[in-house]
Structures are given as structure tokens and as C-alpha cells.
Amino acid sequence: MSKQSAERSKSTAAASTATAGTAAAAASTAAASTSTTSTAAAAKQTPKTVKIGVTSFDNGDAFFEDLRRGREARAGQLKERNVEILEKRTPFSAKAQLTSIEELEAEGANGILIVTPFDTPEIRKKINALYEKGIPCITVNSDISDSKRIAYVGCDGYKAGCVAGGMIKMMTHENAEIAVITGSRDLVGHEQRISGFIDTLRGEKHMAIEVIAECLDDDYKAYEIVQRIALNYPTLNTYFFAGGGVMGGCKGIYQMTLRRRFSVLTFDDIPATKEYIEKGIIAATICQEPERQGAWSLSILADYLLDGKKPENERNYTDIQIKIKESL
16 A cells, blocks of 8 residues: 555544544434433423412311312312312311411421411411411411411401391391300401491491300300390390301200290301201301302412412402392
């Protein structure tokens, strides 16, 4: 082989080697790109689980079951977005409610729905502390004053109380001696109803609120309260139930109807109210869309946690509906 031929062979071999190296590098880059794309796709397919805590009462009140049913229906739709619901059910107690909130925090809740929060310094302080830690809270069915909760979903309590006052004026055409039976004076929603009720009746000379009593949404306590009122206020003829305890309270009233008639107004269209509307004890009941409250509050918190979407309104009111025997 001549010297020139040898040099040409070396040149050709070098070019071939360079081409092979370039191809290998390209293949390596393509593999890395494919790996990166696959990793990104995998990450997109398996997003982080978002945990939403819920604390609500477990005191046998059918209203909270209706609210839970609405929430569970929405939770089923959110499963595909990796939303997990952590639920705590508590007795009707501020201490138990606070404990449940602390437990939800310990279990890693990213946000918490507090159904009917007690308006106490301890609950308020906890909500504010959670907010500072990046764990938002939404109050449902009843609000809490001076807190950093990001939104409220439920009935406009004051307006509902005004509606109740207007209904009582329509129901009673003679002197009305009224007993108000509420769940708790530590619940903003119940207090707002009473305030609206009192303001609407203000100036009505033939109407007087004789007593306001707490039953803690307990039917046995409500029954005892009605019995005690019958003894202490023998001419009392009108009852307004601003909270729970309807079954027990109306049972007590029903036992007295053989001797006299009463005007009775309640909240919600739960089985207890329906039963005593059918019996002619309750004239009307004011309803507040519990299933919508459950679904709506969960949607707002899920949007906030998943998409960073802030609530459009701080207070989100459901409709106030009046139901009588003919509309059940």
C-alpha cells in the first residue's frame, strides 16, 4: 500500500469513528429525554394525595346526616383527583370538637371543614394557629367570630331568625307568650337566629318572649325543658326551636295538646319535624339545604387546596325555605 493510500484509509476510519460517536451521543440524549418525559408523565399520573379533614357532631341529629350525604356525594367525584377525606364525629361539646381538630392536624390534614363550630376562644385560637401553619379552615352551618377561617358556608342565621319572627306574627293573632329553645348560646348560628327573631318581634305589643333555654341539641333535655316551662309559664302558648331537640320538645308539647293548643315553629325538614307537622303540632319549619352545604363547602376547600383558587365570597349562603304540611 502506498503512503497516500494508507493516509486515506486512516482518514476514512477516523471519520467513521466520529460518525459512530455522534450517533451514540444522539442515542444517549434521546434515551435521557425519553426517561425525563416518562418520569414527568409518571409524576403527572400520580399526584400528591390531598387530605381534607372534617369534624361534625354525632349526636343523632338527622340534619348532620343530610349534610354528610351531600359532602360524601362530592367526595366521590373528587377521588380521581386524589382527595382523601378524614372524618371525626364528636359529641355536642366544644372540648370534643377541639380534640377532633387537633387529631385531624396530627393525621396530616391539609385543610379542615368545621361543621357547626363552637364560638369559644379555644376553637378560635386553634383555627388561627392552623391558618398560620398553612392549614385553611372553612366553617359550615354556623360561623365563628374573629377568626382566620377562609370562608363560611351555610344559612344566613340572622335572616333566618327574621323569617321565623315573621312566621310567628302570621301564626299568632292573639297574645303570644313565647319560649325559645336553642341548641347552645355558644353557637353563632343559633345566636343569630335568636337575634333576628327578637328584632323582628320588637315593638309587637301582643308578643312577649318569656324564656330562652338551651337544650344542647338533646331530645331528652328538650323534653325536660318543655315540661319545666309548662309548670313555670302556664299561659305560654308559642314555641320557637332555634336549633335541635325537636323530637323531645315536640313530644312534650304533644302530651299537652289535649288541654290546649300551641303555635310551634322549627328548623329543618328532618324526620322529627315531618312527624310532628303531620300530627299538627308544628305549623311550619324553616329549611337551609344541608346537602348543598355539605357539597359546596367541600368544593370550595378542594378548589383552594388543589388549584389555589380562593373563595369568591367570604360568606356563602344557602337558600332559606319554608315548608308546611302541604309542601312536604
